[in-house]
Amino acid sequence: MKLKVSEIPEEGIDVDEQTSIGLNEHETQASVRLHIDKRGPQVFVKGTVEAGMLLMCSRCLQEFARDVSMPVDLVYNPVEEMEEERGAIGKKELDMGFYREDEIDTDVIAAEQLLLNVPIKVLCNEACKGICPGCGRDLNVEGCACPAGEKTSSKFDELKKYFKGNN
Ligand SMILES: [Zn+2]
Numbered sequence: 001m002k003l004k005v006s007e008i009p010e011e012g013i014d015v016d017e018q019t020s021i022g023l024n025e026h027e028t029q030a031s032v033r034l035h036i037d038k039r040g041p042q043v044f045v046k047g048t049v050e051a052g053m054l055l056m057c058s059r060c061l062q063e064f065a066r067d068v069s070m071p072v073d074l075v076y077n078p079v080e081e082m083e084e085e086r087g088a089i090g091k092k093e094l095d096m097g098f099y100r101e102d103e104i105d106t107d108v109i110a111a112e113q114l115l116l117n118v119p120i121k122v123l124c125n126e127a128c129k130g131i132c133p134g135c136g137r138d139l140n141v142e143g144c145a146c147p148a149g150e151k152t153s154s155k156f157d158e159l160k161k162y163f164k165g166n167n
C-alpha cells in the first residue's frame with residue numbers, strides 16, 4: 001500500500017492488510033500490521049510483518065515453507081533532506097530508511113524487513129538428515145549404500161581417518 005506522507009494524520013494511521021509481495025522471485029502472501037505516524041518530516045513505522053516464506057534448508061538444500069514473523073520498528077527520513085545534509089552525516093544509522101517524493105510503500109517496507117531478517121542458516125527440520133557427501137542423495141528421501149562414516153563425513157572426520165590410516 002502506498003501512502004502519501006503529507007496525508008498521514010496527526011494521530012497516525014493503522015495499516016492492516018493482506019498483500020502479495022515479491023520475495024526472492026516468489027510471490028508471497030504477507031500480513032502487514034503497522035502503525036505509522038510522523039513528527040515533522042520523520043515517519044515512524046511500528047508493527048509486525050508476517051509471511052509464509054520459502055526458505056532453503058542449509059543441510060539438504062530443499063526449499064520449504066515457514067511462517068516468519070518480524071517486528072518492525074523503523075524511522076524514515078525524506079531522502080531529499082538527506083541529500084542536502086550530505087557530508088554532515090556519516091555512516092547510515094541502523095533502522096533508518098528513506099522515502100522519496102512524499103511516498104511510503106508498506107509493501108516495500110514489509111519485503112525489506114522479511115529479507116533482511118531471514119536467518120542465514122535454517123533447517124527444514126531439526127532431524128534433517130541432509131545430503132550424503134559420498135553420493136549426493138537426499139537422505140531424508142532415500143537411503144544409500146555408502147559406508148556409515150562417509151554419510152557424516154566432515155573435515156574433522158576426514159582428519160581422524162587420515163591419522164588412523166597412518167598408525
Ligand atoms: Zn533439510
Ligand SMILES: [Zn+2]
Nearest residue numbers: 132135144146
Ligand atoms: Zn551415499
